[in-house]
Amino acid sequence: MQTRAKDRKWQITQLGLDLLQTRGYENFSYQDISTALGITKASIHYHFPKKEDLGVALCGAIQDWHESLFRKIQQENTSNAEKLNHYIRALLEYAKGKNKICPLSSLQADVASLPANMLPALQALDRHELGFIAQLLANGRAQGEFSFPGETSHQAAIVVLTLKGALQYSRIHGSALLEPTLDQLQSLLIA
Amino acid sequence: MQTRAKDRKWQITQLGLDLLQTRGYENFSYQDISTALGITKASIHYHFPKKEDLGVALCGAIQDWHESLFRKIQQENTSNAEKLNHYIRALLEYAKGKNKICPLSSLQADVASLPANMLPALQALDRHELGFIAQLLANGRAQGEFSFPGETSHQAAIVVLTLKGALQYSRIHGSALLEPTLDQLQSLLIA
DNA sequence: GTCTATACACCGATAGAC
DNA sequence: GTCTATCGGTGTATAGAC
Numbered sequence: 001m002q003t004r005a006k007d008r009k010w011q012i013t014q015l016g017l018d019l020l021q022t023r024g025y026e027n028f029s030y031q032d033i034s035t036a037l038g039i040t041k042a043s044i045h046y047h048f049p050k051k052e053d054l055g056v057a058l059c060g061a062i063q064d065w066h067e068s069l070f071r072k073i074q075q076e077n078t079s080n081a082e083k084l085n086h087y088i089r090a091l092l093e094y095a096k097g098k099n100k101i102c103p104l105s106s107l108q109a110d111v112a113s114l115p116a117n118m119l120p121a122l123q124a125l126d127r128h129e130l131g132f133i134a135q136l137l138a139n140g141r142a143q144g145e146f147s148f149p150g151e152t153s154h155q156a157a158i159v160v161l162t163l164k165g166a167l168q169y170s171r172i173h174g175s176a177l178l179e180p181t182l183d184q185l186q187s188l189l190i191a
Numbered sequence: 192m193q194t195r196a197k198d199r200k201w202q203i204t205q206l207g208l209d210l211l212q213t214r215g216y217e218n219f220s221y222q223d224i225s226t227a228l229g230i231t232k233a234s235i236h237y238h239f240p241k242k243e244d245l246g247v248a249l250c251g252a253i254q255d256w257h258e259s260l261f262r263k264i265q266q267e268n269t270s271n272a273e274k275l276n277h278y279i280r281a282l283l284e285y286a287k288g289k290n291k292i293c294p295l296s297s298l299q300a301d302v303a304s305l306p307a308n309m310l311p312a313l314q315a316l317d318r319h320e321l322g323f324i325a326q327l328l329a330n331g332r333a334q335g336e337f338s339f340p341g342e343t344s345h346q347a348a349i350v351v352l353t354l355k356g357a358l359q360y361s362r363i364h365g366s367a368l369l370e371p372t373l374d375q376l377q378s379l380l381i382a
Numbered sequence: 383g384t385c386t387a388t389a390c391a392c393c394g395a396t397a398g399a400c
Numbered sequence: 401g402t403c404t405a406t407c408g409g410t411g412t413a414t415a416g417a418c
Contacts, residue, residue, distance in 0.1 A: 008401080023303045026218050029393060043402050045395065099303060108359050109300035112214045112290060123363060154375040157368055161356030162349045168299050169352065172314060177348055184345040188379055199383080220411060234384050236413065 009047050009057075011037060016058050021100035025055060025110045052115040059121035062103050065094070066125065070132050080140030081186070087133065088163060088182060099171050102164045104129070130156055137189070147191035159185060200238050202228060204252050207245055212291035216246060216301045243306035250312035253294050256285070257316065261323050271331030272377070278324065279354060279373060290362050293355045295320070324351055328380070338382035350376060 015036055019028035030041045030051065048054040069090050073083050095101055107114065107122050114122070134156035140146035148155050162185050170178045206227055210219035221232045221242065228235075239245035260281050264274050286292055298305065298313050305313070325347035331337035339346050353376050361369045 024215075024217075024300060026215075027301065027304050030395090031392080039401090040403060041394085042396085042404080046401060049395080051394065101300075105359075106300065108363055109215060109292075109297065110218065111363055113218050119363075126360070126363060149378050150375040151371070154368070154372045157357065157360070157372045158349070158353050158376060158379075161360065161372075162352045165352030165356045166348065168296075169317070169348070172299055172302055172310075172317060177345070180342070181345045181348045181352075184341040185349060187340050188349075221413090222410080230383090231385060232412085233386080233414085237383060240413080242412065 008037075012044060012047055012054070013057055013061050016054055017061055017103060018097075018100070020058055020103050020106050021095060024106050025058075026113050052117055055115055055118045056121060058103070059107075059118060059125060062125055063121075063128075066128060066132075080136050080143065080145050081189070084133070084136050084140075084159070084186065084189075087136070088186075091163060092167070092178075095167050101168045101171060105164045105168060130160055133160055140189070144191070146189045148189055155189075159189075200248075203235060203238055203245070204248050207249050208252055208294060209288075209291070211249055211294050211297050212286060215297050216249075217304050243308055246306055246309045247312060249294070250298075250309060250316060253316055254312075254319075257319060257323075271327050271334065271336050272380070275324070275327055275331070275350070275377065275380075278327070279377075282354060283358070283369075286358050292359045292362060296355045296359060321347055321351055331380070335382070337380045339380055346380075350380075 012033055015033050016028070019032055022028075023032075030044045034041045034044050044054075048057065069087070073086050076083070076086070078086070091102060094103075104122065104125055107118070108126075111119070111122070130153070134152045137146060137148075137156055137159070138152040141148070141152065163182065166178050166181050203224055206224050207219070210223055213219075214223075221235045225232045225235050235245075239248065260278070264277050267274070267277070269277070282293060285294075295313065295316055298309070299317075302310070302313070321344070325343045328337060328339075328347050328350070329343040332339070332343065354373065357369050357372050
């Protein structure tokens with residue numbers, strides 16, 4: 001059984017996610033991973049022959065995280081406002097530690113140098129996330145819980161983009177503006 | 192007189208700005224600039240001995256752009272809503288052409304690998320921009336033109352972060368969501 | 383100012399022993 | 401699965417001729 005291989009692959013993926021969120025895809029190297037794990041670059045290439053392969057695996061890990069989180073949120077018996085807050089807290093938790101941002105924001109920033117394989121995956125992840133939040137807002141508005149003008153997809157864009165932007169902004173300027181801005185963001189949805 | 196040197200330096204700076212907005216600071220090289228200008232890498236090093244020097248110059252160019260734009264907006268005899276729209280249009284214009292984003296967003300994404308000299312400049316630019324928008328919103332609200340809850344600085348953060356995020360998002364998914372999201376953003380400010 | 387030539391570090395990637 | 405060794409390419413940067 002290849003549980004050990006799976007563990008190693010998992011280790012590399014987790015470390016890759018961390019580096020993606022801190023340095024960006026083009027700015028971390030196999031060397032970074034190998035020294036952190038105490039093995040050589042060649043060993044990393046055994047598990048992920050090309051960096052592109054690791055990149056695709058990172059997209060898959062993000063997708064797994066999305067699916068797990070979204071399923072959990074949908075199943076819980078709470079208001080849509082609480083569901084939205086759950087999503088926000090989960091993303092903040094995912095970027096916890098120091099100087100991490102949303103992995104999708106990171107990939108977006110490097111899109112010009114990204115391997116071609118990764119673009120469709122990135123697009124699908126973005127759409128999936130935005131669609132989920134739009135559905136949350138639509139449900140909340142239909143039940144009189146939320147009140148905002150315009151289409152839900154545009155309001156969802158404001159929520160998601162502000163959240164991820166605030167995370168990125170906090171990395172430069174500290175977290176003083178993070179929580180109050182997110183509170184403000186949610187207060188804009190209340191009737 | 193060194194007008195020719197100044198022109199060359201200006202050319203390099205403009206090209207550097209373009210590359211910053213498309214590829215990011217760590218993902219463009221002196222080679223990119225030299226081939227585009229038809230000179231050698233060594234010539235670029237004559238004008239900007241270290242890439243860090245070019246990076247600082249890029250921050251200065253962004254600052255010049257900010258100061259010029261903000262002065263122009265403040266001097267015009269228009270409503271605060273029109274002033275805000277002027278700022279939004281100016282940033283969209285600055286990222287016009289293909290696959291460009293706000294240069295500050297780009298620098299933020301690369302902050303982990305950025306030369307130490309550039310960080311204070313980046314912080315000052317961010318604060319200057321956010322402060323300007325916050326002042327616009329404060330004036331508009333004092334005059335009954337805008338209506339929104341909470342502090343102006345937090346609302347300004349929502350405006351700026353959504354705008355820049357939408358620009359980045361458009362590069363991946365096309366511009367279909369850009370204009371309606373910005374419309375929605377401004378409609379949230381109306382009483 | 384711009385050139386040729388080069389130094390040095392790091393990158394992704396591969397071959398082959400163990 | 402991990403290692404040593406190495407390759408080719410590219411990055412920033414410098415020396416010195418013109």
